[in-house]
Each structure stands twice: as C-alpha cells, then as structure tokens.
Amino acid sequence: MTGVSLSPQGCVLLFGRIRRRLEAAGLGLSDALALFLAPGEKDLSAEQWLDAASSLPLGTSRAEMQQLFSKVDAECTGRVALALLEEGVSRASTAVCCTLPPWIAAAFTQRDVGGRIVRELQRRSADGMRLAPESAFRRVIMETERYLTSDQLNSLVLMADKNSSGLIDYEEFASRFISPGPLRVPGGVTAAPAIDVGNPSPEEIQAVGARVATVLEAHRMPAESLPALLALWGGDLDLQTEAGLLASLPLGMSRLEAEAQLQATGSVSAFAARVSELRSLGVWKSHCEWAAANIPGLALRSVLQSQVIEAESRTLEPADFMQALAAAGVAQANLQPAMWLTQKTGQGDVRVAEFLASFGGNTPAGIKQKKRGMLWRMMGR
Structure with a gap:
C-alpha cells in the first residue's frame, strides 16, 4: 500500500478480506497459521506473520500484513497474541469488502x-x-x-x-460486486509440471507419512485441516499442483515426497486420513526406536560440525547428508531408510537442524539453533 497509512477502518477491511478467504476454504485462522508458529506458542512474531503472508493466498500483500501487524502490536513488542488476531478476524464482517x-x-x-x-x-x-x-x-x-x-x-x-x-x-x-464467482488465488495458481517419483517402497511411503504426522502434531494442527488449507488455493487442482503446494508448506516434505504420497493415497483428503491413522498407531515411535539403534547421533553431529560451517542452521543436498551419515558410521544398508526420516525443503534438501533435534543426541550446552525466516528457507541454505 504505497504511501497509505492504515486507519482503523483499513484494519477492518483487511481483516474482512482475510476472513472472506478463510470462510471460503472452511478454515479458521489458528489452523491456517498453525504451521508457522513454533510448537506450543500462542503468539507470533512479525516474521512468522509475514512468512504466512508469503506462503498462504489470503488475498493480502506483505506490505498490508506488515501494516496490520504494526497496528495490532500497539505496544511495539514485536509479537502479537494469536487470540488478538482471531478476534480481529471474527469482528470484521466479510460484507465490508463485498x-x-x-x-x-x-x-x-x-x-x-x-x-x-x-x-x-x-x-x-x-x-x-x-x-x-x-x-x-x-x-x-x-x-x-x-x-x-x-x-x-x-x-x-x-x-x-x-x-x-x-x-x-x-x-x-x-x-x-456485480457477478461474484468462486474465489481464486490472485493471478491464478501456476500448474506444476509432472515429475517422475520413481517407485517408492511401502516402507518409505509409511515413514514419510509418519514424519508429516509428527510435524503436524508438534504444531498442534490436525491432519484433517490439510484439505481446508489447500482449499485456500481453490478447487479443481490437479494432483501435481496439490503436491507442489504441500511441498511449499512447512511440512518438511519435498515435492517428490509429496507427489509420491498423493499418488499412493489418491487425494489430499485420503492423505490427511492416512497421516491421522499413522499418528494414532504411533508409527513414528517405531522409526525413532530404529534410528536410536542405527544412527549414532552424537557422531553425526560431530561429523556435520567438522565439515559444514554453521551446520545446524543449514540445509544440505541429499548426497552430502548421506555422506555425513556414512562418515558417522551408519551402515550402507541403513542410509536410505535414514533419509526417509529427514525433513526436507520443497526442493529436497535436508533440514539438518530438525534431524539433529530428533536423532542427534543431546544438543551441547551453549549451542542454540538459529531460527530461519521464509527467505532463508526458500534459498535452501
């Protein structure tokens, strides 16, 4: 909003536009933002708010979202309670923008x-x-x-x-205002090209699904909300495009993995149901037990720290991470199953910090992992 200072009525208009998009998808604000909040948090920073603005088609620009956040953050603390944003959405009627x-x-x-x-x-x-x-x-x-x-x-x-x-x-x-139709993403959704997912084994499909389940659980987001989240992009999306959208969300899935999951289950709704089932069965726990017996976490942490600058705030290409696993003593036959447990970027690079947090042993005292914003994550490093 070039040169426009956001007035109270302007805030109402923005909240009304956001509510209009959320209602069309059948989604609440808390579920829409869940993946962008740190586990257990009930407030969010400006960076998290703008991450969501960049990732989700809420019909608002980053500049508008920045101004809205600044208005709600009246005391300039840099953080806003989620409940306060939910109140803003609930009190704004969609009629104000329609x-x-x-x-x-x-x-x-x-x-x-x-x-x-x-x-x-x-x-x-x-x-x-x-x-x-x-x-x-x-x-x-x-x-x-x-x-x-x-x-x-x-x-x-x-x-x-x-x-x-x-x-x-x-x-x-x-x-x-004259002949309204179904909401669409401003500018439309770019169709994703088909890719060859190969022939992933049932074990890999299960491991990746269980991994997504634990990410959702950490963020207290029910798997059943995934179809509504993708509905923000509208209906009638093909499988390849849906896979690309899933990979763009902070679910820890690569585009290849997302498409393999949808091919295995048939739809986003079926994938969500499968993820929910895997969570209820405690499948991830068995993978963690396997990792504890087969991945020397402290040795892996040591290898990564000796070979990669700021390893715990980086992503690595799969081949490089597999080399680190091998150097840490992971058996050749266990390298690929270990890779199934790694959270990845949409492009397929391994998120090192997340893997070490789960399988790298205790973090040495005094070392804090850096939180990366959306731009850093998109760059894949």
Missing part, C-alpha cells in the same frame, strides 16, 4: 465502471496478466471517477485482493 460504498455504487451498476477498469488495465498489460500494480489501478480509477477523494480511493485499494507482492487482482475486484 459491498460497494454508496459513493461508488451507482458508478458500478449504472456506468459499468468495473468493466471499464478491467478493459483499461487489460489494454495496458503487456503480458496479459490479470494483476496490476497498485499505481496503475489507482491511475485508472482516478481517470474514470475524477470526483473521488484521496480517502475514498484508498478505501477502494484496500478492498481489492492482492498477491503477496502487492499486485491487484482487478478482474476479481470488478466482478465481486
């Missing part, structure tokens, strides 16, 4: 202002995108409705859904 203000309603219903906005922005778009910069959106409205005040123009900007970068979905904005 009902045209009286000073612009006639222009939409009688003079087709919405259609004119769409046609003009489409004409100015060089690449055919359905998104427009805020500056272009403002300019077209100002040229079309010259009588609007600055505050009124700001209100229209705040009513418009955006992607995380701040580009406005002007087609959805124009149609919302």
Whole structure:
C-alpha cells in the first residue's frame, strides 16, 4: 500500500478480506497459521506473520500484513497474541469488502465502471496478466471517477485482493460486486509440471507419512485441516499442483515426497486420513526406536560440525547428508531408510537442524539453533 497509512477502518477491511478467504476454504485462522508458529506458542512474531503472508493466498500483500501487524502490536513488542488476531478476524464482517460504498455504487451498476477498469488495465498489460500494480489501478480509477477523494480511493485499494507482492487482482475486484464467482488465488495458481517419483517402497511411503504426522502434531494442527488449507488455493487442482503446494508448506516434505504420497493415497483428503491413522498407531515411535539403534547421533553431529560451517542452521543436498551419515558410521544398508526420516525443503534438501533435534543426541550446552525466516528457507541454505 504505497504511501497509505492504515486507519482503523483499513484494519477492518483487511481483516474482512482475510476472513472472506478463510470462510471460503472452511478454515479458521489458528489452523491456517498453525504451521508457522513454533510448537506450543500462542503468539507470533512479525516474521512468522509475514512468512504466512508469503506462503498462504489470503488475498493480502506483505506490505498490508506488515501494516496490520504494526497496528495490532500497539505496544511495539514485536509479537502479537494469536487470540488478538482471531478476534480481529471474527469482528470484521466479510460484507465490508463485498459491498460497494454508496459513493461508488451507482458508478458500478449504472456506468459499468468495473468493466471499464478491467478493459483499461487489460489494454495496458503487456503480458496479459490479470494483476496490476497498485499505481496503475489507482491511475485508472482516478481517470474514470475524477470526483473521488484521496480517502475514498484508498478505501477502494484496500478492498481489492492482492498477491503477496502487492499486485491487484482487478478482474476479481470488478466482478465481486456485480457477478461474484468462486474465489481464486490472485493471478491464478501456476500448474506444476509432472515429475517422475520413481517407485517408492511401502516402507518409505509409511515413514514419510509418519514424519508429516509428527510435524503436524508438534504444531498442534490436525491432519484433517490439510484439505481446508489447500482449499485456500481453490478447487479443481490437479494432483501435481496439490503436491507442489504441500511441498511449499512447512511440512518438511519435498515435492517428490509429496507427489509420491498423493499418488499412493489418491487425494489430499485420503492423505490427511492416512497421516491421522499413522499418528494414532504411533508409527513414528517405531522409526525413532530404529534410528536410536542405527544412527549414532552424537557422531553425526560431530561429523556435520567438522565439515559444514554453521551446520545446524543449514540445509544440505541429499548426497552430502548421506555422506555425513556414512562418515558417522551408519551402515550402507541403513542410509536410505535414514533419509526417509529427514525433513526436507520443497526442493529436497535436508533440514539438518530438525534431524539433529530428533536423532542427534543431546544438543551441547551453549549451542542454540538459529531460527530461519521464509527467505532463508526458500534459498535452501
């Protein structure tokens, strides 16, 4: 929101837009944010809030989410109680962003202002995108409705859904008040290409599913919420795209693993049910017992610390991590099963800190693991 200071009414509009997206997916704010909170936390930092804004299509930009967080964090502590954000969402009606203000309603219903906005922005778009910069959106409205005040123009900007970068979905904005359709991700969902997952064994499928179950359990997120979480991206997604979305979430699954899970179960709902079943059966415990007998955790920690700078705040390529396992004394036959237990980035790199926390023995006194933000995790290092 370039140059716009968020007013109390602006906060209501943003909360209303977030609520509209959550309700369309059948999701509560706490479940939407669960994976971005540290286990057991009941408040979140600005970094965690912006991580969620970058990952989840809530129709808000990072800039808007930053301003909203700053307004809610009135005492500038850098943290906000989740309950306070939930209250903001619950008190904001979706009607505030779905009902045209009286000073612009006639222009939409009688003079087709919405259609004119769409046609003009489409004409100015060089690449055919359905998104427009805020500056272009403002300019077209100002040229079309010259009588609007600055505050009124700001209100229209705040009513418009955006992607995380701040580009406005002007087609959805124009149609919302005349002929609303199903909500979509601003700009649409990029279809993921098919990949060859090979032929993973039933043991690997089970291990990865159990690993996801323990991640969800740590964040107190029920597996049954996964379908609703993906519903934020809309319906009618193909399996490859759903796998890509699962891998983009902090579930510790690579794209390859996510697609293998969906191919094995058939759908996100079936995958969620399987994860819930594995959790209830305590399958992860048996894998931990196997790891305790076959992975010399302290030796692995020592190898990684001697070979990799700041090993516990890094990710490693699978081949490099397997070499470290072998150097620590893991038997050749156990290398691949050990890899099944590693949380990974979407690209497949191993999250070292998470593995050592589970299987690396006791952390030496005085060593604290660094928390990485979304950008650091996306870079994979």
